[in-house]
């Protein structure tokens with residue numbers, strides 16, 4: 001099978017080149033693998049261009065050993081999804097098998113597929129697990145894609161734009177943090193900028209209309225029931241009318257595919273690995289402040305008073321994803337011992353619509369695998385989870 005090696009020399013702590021030169025390439029060679037092409041990316045989107053060119057030059061399914069974070073993987077998938085192929089490939093979507101070498105900052109997909117702790121294993125050993133799976137011919141798994149269509153208002157008569165994600169699609173706090181941390185990059189180069197951006201956005205609530213749609217093979221939308229420890233049918237989703245409408249305001253709204261975490265310890269959608277979906281689906285983590293018994297109005301004071309609840313949710317996500325078990329107690333505190341409403345609504349669905357309220361500027365931002373888009377005024381974002389067509393799509397060695 002044709003073998004392409006791509007690494008991003010500037011992602012994460014910029015060690016991809018030395019790791020490939022000293023560990024990955026020698027291991028491939030000593031295992032008898034012939035590499036057809038090796039490319040160090042030179043600019044954003046380069047990885048996708050290289051992959052499309054490689055596919056045009058080779059037949060059948062190809063293997064890509066990819067040294068990067070989630071952003072470069074996304075570039076490969078996005079470029080390929082809209083590429084026009086020539087010759088034997090025209091009309092037949094390609095099949096690409098990725099062998100991941102985590103080299104980015106967060107490596108959400110890799111740390112989900114190969115979860116820490118890593119005791120008893122060296123750093124190099126940890127990073128070579130997908131390579132070893134490839135060398136031993138072990139398992140591959142298909143990636144589900146989340147396809148988000150950003151539409152303009154009907155009067156604009158513009159084509160919708162599609163964003164493809166293999167990890168996360170979010171609005172609200174997560175999108176705001178990603179947007180603002182980019183603006184802080186020059187001023188604060190390290191991870192500290194995410195904390196500063198989180199502080200800047202801690203009192204924001206976001207107004208939007210939301211619809212939840214069932215997965216193609218499921219009749220209804222599902223919601224996690226803490227008492228049952230299982231997904232159950234959403235009480236407002238019925239087989240004759242499965243779409244669920246949710247009112248805002250929202251503090252947190254984040255959907256994942258393929259991953260249970262966004263960085264090794266930040267397990268924001270833990271049920272995607274604890275109770276794996278039987279088919280392509282999004283796991284949605286939602287926090288709506290009005291579920292709190294202490295919140296009955298949207299005022300600067302109630303927003304300020306809600307900040308500890310939001311921090312509690314995010315803090316518990318770092319503790320094996322235990323935010324999914326938080327409930328309000330009689331004092332309105334978020335606690336795992338409470339018996340009131342769940343603080344987080346954890347939804348499993350086929351997709352969702354986000355229609356931001358016009359005058360809420362902040363509700364118009366959407367994050368797709370780290371890239372920020374702006375939804376136009378009177379526009380909307382519609383996201384759906386998609387499984388690859390048989391014989392095509394993206395797989396990962398695990």
Ligand SMILES: Nc1ncnc2c1ncn2[C@@H]1O[C@H](COP(=O)(O)OP(=O)(O)OP(=O)(O)O)[C@@H](O)[C@H]1O
Nearest residue numbers: 011012041042043044069070071072104105106107
């Ligand atoms: N030579 C290059 N110079 C500058 N940017 C590059 C170069 N090659 C790739 N890039 C860009 O680097 C960005 C970051 O890469 P990537 O997302 O893989 O790593 P990361 O952000 O460190 O990790 P993670 O996504 O896991 O947090 C990508 O958006 C890609 O476009």
